[in-house]
Amino acid sequence: GQQLNQSPQSMFIQEGEDVSMNCTSSSIFNTWLWYKQDPGEGPVLLIALYKAGELTSNGRLTAQFGITRKDSFLNISASIPSDVGIYFCAGQPIRSGGSNYKLTFGKGTLLTVNP
């Protein structure tokens, strides 16, 4: 089945620094989503991408849908302490002659921001 490789696994940065994380897949995806999860809470959708090459911003967050349709990245600019959490990428593969619609998640990037 589809696998998503998300990197890095964890990041320790200083407040004010920019952050970049990415996700790659072994197959072509038609949707890329980025989520943030705080401890004990459900993942919260940050950005949704639907077209190859699409670049979308949400405040200090910017994400791109890779041209090959097999990767995506998320950038956070000027990080602040409340950016701390686990960031997940998720993708849905292109239908391949059957019912394979599952939304697959990467293993997450744990972000720590030192004030």
Added chain:
Amino acid sequence: DSGVTQTPKHLITATGQRVTLRCSPRSGDLSVYWYQQSLDQGLQFLIQYYNGEERAKGNILERFSAQQFPDLHSELNLSSLELGDSALYFCASSPRDGTEAFFGQGTRLTVV
């Protein structure tokens, strides 16, 4: 608030027992997903329903089953519970396939 409601929030039960987790999707969403999250496993996809029909299946154990009702709410049934089933169980909903999914707050299941 994502608009997805999960009940109960916490559940403690003994091994061998059976529990039912409930999910109400966002108004108008036809698709419901169930995920299991353990400390060392990330978000594992269990199953997806779309407008009452099973759409996709992940690594869902045979002891687990789910259904989506005509009013679009969904239930996840976990039976013959084992200690290893202790985890957070999330439900998510989306308007249709291939669109953004919104998560509920989860049900924390503890099997003792």
